[in-house]
Amino acid sequence: MDDELRVLEGGALVIDGARIVSVLEPGAALPEADERMDASGMLVIPGLVNTHGHVPMSLLRGLADDMKYRSSRRCTTSTPTWSTPSRELT
Numbered sequence: 750m751d752d753e754l755r756v757l758e759g760g761a762l763v764i765d766g767a768r769i770v771s772v773l774e775p776g777a778a779l780p781e782a783d784e785r786m787d788a789s790g791m792l793v794i795p796g797l798v799n800t801h802g803h804v805p806m807s808l809l810r811g812l813a814d815d816m817k818y819r820s821s822r823r824c825t826t827s828t829p830t831w832s833t834p835s836r837e838l839t
Contacts, residue, residue: 762793769795 759775
């Protein structure tokens with residue numbers, strides 16, 4: 750995928766160390782390289798990035814601490830039902 754968010758099947762990446770330096774379109778001239786890797790038929794993505802976050806929880810922390818907790822009949826336990834399988838499921 751390039752800066753315009755196009756998926757470039759058959760394109761190439763130019764990598765210097767741990768950084769992606771350039772995204773080349775299919776058929777573009779390849780620069781000289783110390784090493785080449787054929788990733789045909791593979792999906793190339795940058796390193797694993799943890800995009801999971803709890804920003805709203807951090808921003809709203811303590812906001813309702815002074816409010817009285819009102820339980821619901823629907824929620825009778827804090828443990829998910831799948832954590833204790835029934836006899837039918839085992």
